[in-house]
Structures are given as structure tokens and as C-alpha cells.
Amino acid sequence: MFDRDLWREIFQSINMNRTRTLLSGFTVTFAILLFAILFGITNGLTNTFDEAFKDDATNSIFINSGRTTQANKGLQAGRQIQFKNEDYDYIKKEFGDKVQFITARVYKNVNASFQNEKNSYSVRAVHPDHQYLENTKVTQGRYINQLDLNENTKVVVIGRLVENDLFLKTTAIGKYINLNGIQYKVVGVFEDDGGDNEERLIYMPISTAQQIYGNNDYIDQINLTYNPAMGYDQAIAFSGLLTKKLKDRFSVAESDQRAVRVRNLANEAKGINQMTTGLGMIVLVIGFGTLIAGVVGISNIMIFIVKERTKEIGIRKALGASPKSIVSIILMESIFITVIAGFLGLVIGMGVLELVGPSLEKFFIKDPKVSLSLVVSATVTLIAAGGIAGYLPAKKASKIKPIVALRDD
Amino acid sequence: MLKINKLHKSYPIGDSSLHVLKGIDLSVESGEMVAIMGSSGSGKSTLLNIIGMLDEADEGDYILDNVPIKNLTEKKAAIYRNRFLGFIFQSFNLINYKNALDNVALPLYYQGLKRKERIEKGLFHLEKVGLKAWAEHLPSELSGGQKQRVAIARALAADPKLLLADEPTGALDTTTSYEIMAFLQQLNDEGKTILIVTHEEDIADMCKRIVRLVDGVIMEDKFVEQVRASQYV
Ligand SMILES: Nc1ncnc2c1ncn2[C@@H]1O[C@H](COP(=O)(O)OP(=O)(O)OP(=O)(O)O)[C@@H](O)[C@H]1O
Ligand SMILES: [Mg+2]
Secondary structure (H helix, E strand, O other): OOOHHHHHHHHHHHHHOHHHHHHHHHHHHHHHHHHHHHHHHHHHHHHHHHHHHOOOOOOEEEEEEOEOOOOEOOEOOOOEOOEEHHHHHHHHHHOHHHEEEEEEEEEEEEEEEEOOEEEEEEEEEEOOOHHHHOOOEEEEEOOOOHHHHHHOOOEEEEEHHHHHHHHOOOOOOOOEEEEOOEEEEEEEEEEOOOOOHHHHEEEEEHHHHHHHHOOOOEEOEEEEEEOOOOOHHHHHHHHHHHHHHHHHHOOOOOOOOOOEEEEEHHHHHHHHHHHHHHHHHHHHHHHHHHHHHHHHHHHHHHHHHHHHOHHHHHHHHHOOOOHHHHHHHHHHHHHHHHHHHHHHHHHHHHHHHHHHHHHHHHHOOOOOOOOHHHHHHHHHHHHHHHHHHHHHHHHHHHOOOHHHHHOOO | OEEEEEEEEEEEEOOEEEEEEEEEEEEEOOOOEEEEEEOOOOOHHHHHHHHOOOOOOOEEEEEEOOEEOOOOOHHHHHHHHHHHEEEEOOOOOOOOOOOHHHHHHHHHHHOOOOHHHHHHHHHHHHHHOOOHHHOOOOHHHOOHHHHHHHHHHHHHHOOOOEEEEEOOOOOOOHHHHHHHHHHHHHHHHOOOEEEEEOOOHHHHOOOOEEEEEEOOEEEEEEEOOOOOHHHHO
């Protein structure tokens, strides 16, 4: 394969049949170009979806409550459902093996101040697991922990922008921040990919907030992630069961859509997954279809070339060319044309994606790119395709009989 | 050098078959220069092609340089052709997109020689046929006589034991024909065994032995006084 003379022969032959080689290679170039662009677009769509979920773990389930819309079991419609600590404990106990992380949330808006700086922020009072559910990145200090919950400590973890706003250029860790007139110790600072709003939040232990802001055990929302070992369908079944059990627990009608609301990201993720898989299949089919057309084209050209060079092949055989040497010339030539043409398509495709990529964002296509694994598998596919394209012509060539080829007519 | 015994060859034509060689017995010693003559269709080329392993006999034995030639695989045949035989054709059969030197060096490529060696040997043989200055020229830039000399250089390149020429002067005018014959005689003087198919008496007279084929059998086989071609050049 790395025989320089073989390559010399191949280049001579390609040079002889320049136009024809170009035309046959074009189909393959086009096939790969099409494939690369479609593949890039599919990737871009996937990127958009991934972006939308970046803030939350994709296996999240959110549980909210509201007023009942239907009378049930002798209870009137319009009843407010209120989650409490016991509900959080119930889910943990009942579905422990299906739950990865779980946290309750209590919301509160506060006026915060440090020395002369003042601003208002949202407080989220949470369990320690919240950090993993929200992909919160603690950059200094620590997050809320179980000890804080046990002892109702007055500590907070503040967002990067809260630190910026109130503490200006100084560090906040260890200092006391005033929230609605009560002093809390800052034990951590965090960053979040979810955007500026997420970084203008303050986290505190849920038990502390319950004690200070209501002296009750109310919960506004429960968030959890399901065990990632579960598939989409299992996860959806799980949230279905969870909904049913909670509705039973609060004597809410089965068909009541407002009183207990469970949102499972697995539903969305499954849909998106199906869509991108479907798209991927379509792209693969189109790409392969065109590639097959290209292979047939190259095969045809090579058969033509072999026919045209029958006499030459006969001469070579008379001079001592082995069947193998004839076959390898034709095969290598075919593979060479296919791979070069394919790579050309890939490079053009990548160039096109690079050029038009930014202007596609409004069509929900973000950062459309061809992955390295595609380049590798495309190379392998192209070599195989070239081999397939060259097989028949090479066989034909090796069967040429020198006497027939050399006959003077 | 070569020994042929009761050789038969038929070609299928439609449902029937054409019996071309009907029991040929022929032996040629090293250093001979033999003309094979006969009218058109008498089977001269067929015989030469079988000797050259480009075709196979239906019946009979053929021994070349003590090697029985029978049921060869394509690969074996390729090796024997490359090592034992040099071909010269009426229509030269040069590869038209390769220059003279590359054409001459081609058998050496199939011998597995390195490029440097091939160029060296190729140039040596081109010089021998007086065309060293034309090494870089394409066949289309050469005259008929020059093309045939390139073809001879190519046939000689692998240093074969036996040169087979099928009407080597068939496409050339008389003067050029004699030049080529003078050169072939010189090679024979140096010891090369040469078989020439021809239907021109004057060309046959320049060999040392004449074998006449009529309708697939040898009618006459005689040694002759060689006419030197150089006296006409
Ligand atoms: N492959 C073939 N198939 C069928 N018939 C063939 C084939 N090759 C040769 N023949 C026939 O065999 C006979 C002998 O052919 P051959 O080429 O040996 O003749 P030749 O003596 O060389 O004639 P010429 O002087 O015209 O070259 C001819 O009648 C020819 O038509
Ligand atoms: Mg003939």
C-alpha cells in the first residue's frame, strides 16, 4: 500500500482520465457534503435542546401544589393543597430506591443589606441535595449541609452576583448579611450556568426558613431526580405512580390537573430523544443513499477505465504483471478517488457549517458541527465504499487474458 | 532450450471447433534463431502464444528450460513470462502514456527491482538499441522503427532466455525492417535464443533455421545459411 511505484501508476492513470475521475468523484463529494451538513444540523438541534436543560439535571421531577378544581370524597373544589415536611419524608420513604436526590423548597423574597449596600433578592430554602439538582457550583466556602438543618443555623450561600452587589470588591465569606432585619452568616458563594437570575439567589437551610418566616413546616415545592439507572419509560411510570399516590394522599380527584402537579423532564427528554434519533436515521439514510449512488458511479467509471485499458493490462500481463498487482492498482485507485472525494465533501461541509452556523441560531440550530467520531467513521466508510466500488472492475481486470487483449484488431 | 511434443490446439467457434495446431513437434536449442513461416491462418501466432505462455495447449507437452509448462496458475505464468520470456509484437504494444524509459523498465518493476536500478538498467538497454537520447519521449513521438527498438529494449530488459517476436517487421518498411533484423542478429550473435514469426521470405532468410507451418502441421524444418542484414543497412 505504501509502494511509491504503485502510487505513481495510480496518479498516472488518474491523470489520464482526469475529467472522468472528477465527475465520478463529484457524486461522492456531494454525498458526504450533504451528509456532513445534515449531520451538523442535527447536532445543532441537539445542542439547542441540551442548552435548554443545562440548568437542571435532565432526570428532574418537579412537584407543585395548587387549589383543587373538582370536588372529591366529600371535599369541595377550590381547596388549597399545602405540602409539609411529612410529605417530603413520605416520598423519601416510599420511593427511596427510585430517587437519586431530593429537596424541598420554600420561597421568600427578602430585602438584603450589607453595610451601605442594599438590594432585594429571592431566597430559596432547601435541603443539601438541592446543590446537585440545580447544578450549583460552589466556588468559595460550602453549601447548606445536614447540620444546618438539624440546628436551624442562620447561614446562607449567596450567588456570585449577590456578592458583587453587596460586598463590592471584598469577599463575603464569614461576614454577616442582613435579610429582613435578621443577620445570617455567609458560608458559601456559588455560580450557576442558568444565567444571571440564578446567580442573584440566596440559599438557606429549609428548617431555618420555616422557623423564622412562618414557624410552620410548610413546603412550597419538592424537586427530585429519579435514579438515572431507570430508562425514560420507567421514569415516566414512576412519576405517574408518584402523582397517583400524592393525589390519594390529599384526597384529590384523579383527573384534577391543578391540585397536585408533577412535571417529569423525562417526558420532554424522551420526545427530544426520539426526534433526534429519528432525524439521525433520516440523515443516515439520505447520506448512505447518496453514497451508494456515488459508489455505483465510481464503479461504473472504473469498469469503463478497465475496458479502455484492456490492451494495456494485457501488455502488462505479458510482461509479467501478477493478477494481484493488477487488482491492487484498480482497487487502490478506486479507494483513493473515493476517499479524496469524500474528504473534500467533508471539508466543504465543515466550512459551510462554520460559515452559516451562527446565522442558524434563530432556527434552533446552535453550533452545528461535525464530530471527530464522524470524521473517523466517515474515513472508514469511504475506504470500504472505495473497496466495494473497485471490486467488480478489479475482478474484471484480473480476468483479462493477454492473448485476447493483444490481438491485433 | 525448448521441447514441444504432439501439441494440439483448437478454438471453439460457435457449436463446432477449429483445429488450428494438429500435432506439432519442435525442439529449439539455446542460441538458435528460428523463423516460423506459413500462410495467414496457418497457426503461427497460436504456436508462438503457447510458447509464450499467453495461451495454453489442449494436448501435448511443452518443456521450457527443463520446466514442464502445464496447468500453470496465473501467478506462476506471470512469473515465468517475466523471468524466461521477452515479447516483441508487430504493433509494438508500448504503453502510450509512459515514456520510452518507463516502458523499457516495466518488466523490471514486475521483477520487484528498485526504481534506481530500473532506471539504470532501462537506460542501459535503451542505449543498446541506440535510443538513449529518446528516453523521455512518449511512443507517439517516435517513428515505427524507433518504437520497435524500444519494444526490443523492453523485451531485453528482464534478460530473458528466449525472445519471441510475432511479425516484428510487419508494420515497418524494408529498410527499417532490415535495421531491426540486423539488431536481432546481433543479439543472437551474443547468444540470445530468438523465435520470429514472419511471412516474408527475406526476413526468414536472415534466420538460421526456417520452420514452415501449413494448416497446423510442420511441413518443412531446415537449417539455412544466414543472410546478414547489416549488408543492406
Ligand atoms: N481466440 C481465437 N478464437 C477463435 N479462433 C481463433 C482464435 N485465435 C486464432 N484463431 C483462428 O485460428 C487460426 C490460426 O490463427 P493464427 O493467429 O495462429 O494464424 P497466423 O498463422 O498467425 O496468421 P497471420 O499470418 O494472419 O497472423 C485462424 O484461422 C484464426 O482465425
Ligand atoms: Mg499471426
